[in-house]
Amino acid sequence: MAEEAILRYLEKNEQISDSGNFAAELGLDHNDVVNAIKSLHGFRYVDAQDIKRETWVLTDEGRKYAAEGSPEVQLFLAVPLEGSIPKDELQKKLAPAVFKIGCSQAGKNRWVEMGKQISRKVQHVEDKVKDLLLWVQDGHAIEKDDINSLKARKLIVQQTWKGYSVSKGPNYAPKRKKVATDLTRENLQSVNMASLFTVLVMVVLFAFHDPMVWLLILQMIFYSGVGDWKELEFKEYNFNAKGQPAEGGHLHPLLKVRKQLKDIFLQMGFEEMPTNNFVESSFWNFDVLFQPQQHPARDSHDTFFLEEPSTTRELPEAYVELVKRVHESGGYGSRGYGYDWKREEANKNLLRTHTTAVSSRMLKALAEKPFAPKKYFSIDRVFRNEAVDRTHLAEFHQIEGLVCDRGLTLGDLIGVLHDFFARLGMSKLRFKPAYNPYTEPSMEIFSYHEGLGKWVEIGNSGMFRPEMLLPMGFPEDVRVIAWGLSLERPTMILYGIDNIRDLFGHKVDLGLIKRNPICRLGMD
Numbered sequence: 001m002a003e004e005a006i007l008r009y010l011e012k013n014e015q016i017s018d019s020g021n022f023a024a025e026l027g028l029d030h031n032d033v034v035n036a037i038k039s040l041h042g043f044r045y046v047d048a049q050d051i052k053r054e055t056w057v058l059t060d061e062g063r064k065y066a067a068e069g070s071p072e073v074q075l076f077l078a079v080p081l082e083g084s085i086p087k088d089e090l091q092k093k094l095a096p097a098v099f100k101i102g103c104s105q106a107g108k109n110r111w112v113e114m115g116k117q118i119s120r121k122v123q124h125v126e127d128k129v130k131d132l133l134l135w136v137q138d139g140h141a142i143e144k145d146d147i148n149s150l151k152a153r154k155l156i157v158q159q160t161w162k163g164y165s166v167s168k169g170p171n172y173a174p175k176r177k178k179v180a181t182d183l184t185r186e187n188l189q190s191v192n193m194a195s196l197f198t199v200l201v202m203v204v205l206f207a208f209h210d211p212m213v214w215l216l217i218l219q220m221i222f223y224s225g226v227g228d229w230k231e232l233e234f235k236e237y238n239f240n241a242k243g244q245p246a247e248g249g250h251l252h253p254l255l256k257v258r259k260q261l262k263d264i265f266l267q268m269g270f271e272e273m274p275t276n277n278f279v280e281s282s283f284w285n286f287d288v289l290f291q292p293q294q295h296p297a298r299d300s301h302d303t304f305f306l307e308e309p310s311t312t313r314e315l316p317e318a319y320v321e322l323v324k325r326v327h328e329s330g331g332y333g334s335r336g337y338g339y340d341w342k343r344e345e346a347n348k349n350l351l352r353t354h355t356t357a358v359s360s361r362m363l364k365a366l367a368e369k370p371f372a373p374k375k376y377f378s379i380d381r382v383f384r385n386e387a388v389d390r391t392h393l394a395e396f397h398q399i400e401g402l403v404c405d406r407g408l409t410l411g412d413l414i415g416v417l418h419d420f421f422a423r424l425g426m427s428k429l430r431f432k433p434a435y436n437p438y439t440e441p442s443m444e445i446f447s448y449h450e451g452l453g454k455w456v457e458i459g460n461s462g463m464f465r466p467e468m469l470l471p472m473g474f475p476e477d478v479r480v481i482a483w484g485l486s487l488e489r490p491t492m493i494l495y496g497i498d499n500i501r502d503l504f505g506h507k508v509d510l511g512l513i514k515r516n517p518i519c520r521l522g523m524d
């Protein structure tokens with residue numbers, strides 16, 4: 001529509017000086033004209049130059065008063081010709097904004113007597129504001145001070161009008177040739193009626209005399225009549241066009257960070273522990289770790305105990321005896337807790353509260369073999385019956401590392417922590433004494449996070465107690481240093497996610513998953 005109009009107009013006119021006036025004259029929508037100009041310009045049918053013009057357009061409020069009259073006139077008309085009207089009564093008759101602005105403007109124009117009673121001071125008024133707004137709306141220019149007063153009343157705003165002046169381009173043609181985006185079999189085979197007709201005429205006129213003419217004519221039919229590709233215009237290949245984004249799977253940010261942590265552990269020579277059992281017995285989750293049975297973490301306020309199966313089927317009896325004894329009366333240099341240890345408590349099934357439950361099983365298994373140093377790690381879900389808040393859900397992924405070897409010291413633990421966290425880009429560490437039932441000494445780990453500009457608690461650590469290791473059967477001088485942190489916290493910080501519920505769980509928006517490139521750990 002707009003295209004034909006432009007090409008037809010340029011057939012008779014040198015140029016279209018202003019696409020805006022052109023559109024207005026032909027009653028076309030200027031946007032359609034602009035799109036047509038852009039497309040014709042793309043195929044060099046026309047040459048187009050930008051022309052800009054600062055224009056004034058009405059704001060929503062301006063459009064309202066242009067339609068309904070200015071507030072001061074609406075107010076004036078609501079005041080009785082004779083006598084007066086109580087202010088609050090007049091207020092009821094008009095919209096709050098109209099009444100407020102109407103009063104100030106009509107007052108300023110000394111059209112009305114403002115007071116408890118409002119009365120007219122003049123018989124008749126002109127709605128100059130409305131007229132000006134309509135004038136501007138139709139694209140006409142108005143006086144500078146009118147512009148300023150309407151602008152001051154936020155009834156008009158300046159807008160840059162963008163249009164084009166257009167002239168014939170190198171490929172100008174009164175009619176646009178069909179643009180082909182692909183060369184199809186039809187294009188190659190379709191017979192062009194016009195040229196076919198011409199040839200037929202020639203046959204009739206000349207063929208009877210000489211068979212060679214036949215051949216020639218046939219060739220001409222073949223080459224000129226067949227295939228309308230000659231007439232077609234082929235769209236340029238836009239080699240910069242972005243291809244269809246390849247839809248593919250996306251790793252959840254948690255899994256991206258887990259992969260990086262796994263790689264770090266493997267690079268440090270750690271072996272992954274099998275964590276494929278969310279359900280654990282209290283024995284391996286707590287008792288083996290020398291966590292006393294009346295410890296607050298062992299009640300249902302912190303731990304999810306199972307209803308069915310509520311108790312574990314079997315425990316290694318001989319080892320249970322040793323654990324019972326160390327809890328009740330100590331040994332190995334410990335005086336134990338001195339309470340009455342209950343088997344039924346240890347039998348209770350629960351959702352593991354930490355992957356340290358897996359460490360206890362793996363260490364027990366290790367202790368049953370001739371001693372060899374070992375470095376283990378685990379990254380998997382743990383469950384805690386905690387209040388859900390911005391950074392805590394009832395389940396999270398715990399990352400745990402442990403080194404089991406003879407004569408290990410706290411210094412070795414600090415050394416391994418420095419090595420481990422340095423690979424996560426956290427080199428400035430501080431350690432704060434802490435308490436865990438199963439490690440002594442224990443330390444909370446802090447790192448100075450440049451991005452956040454503060455010290456962040458990045459984990460916990462300690463040396464497993466002899467009351468845990470010796471009943472397992474480890475030689476006296478074997479020590480196990482261990483540490484733990486969560487997967488969610490680093491992932492939230494790396495991906496700038498403020499609320500854990502946006503990261504994990506049914507509320508996660510997949511967009512976040514798709515949009516989030518891999519954040520390289522270690523790059524502050």
Ligand code: FB9
Pocket residue numbers: 356398399400436439449456457458459460461462482483484485486487489490491493494
């Ligand atoms: O992950 C935690 N913080 C953290 C870790 C990394 C990180 O990286 C950023 C990119 C820079 C940022 C923050 N924390 C541990 C510390 C806190 O968030 C803490 O408030 C919450 N903790 C969880 C438990 O909450 C009850 C995080 C979780 C945690 C705590 C302790 C252990 C494991 C996970 C442990 C242990 C342990 C100790 C000794 C021996 C064996 C295991």
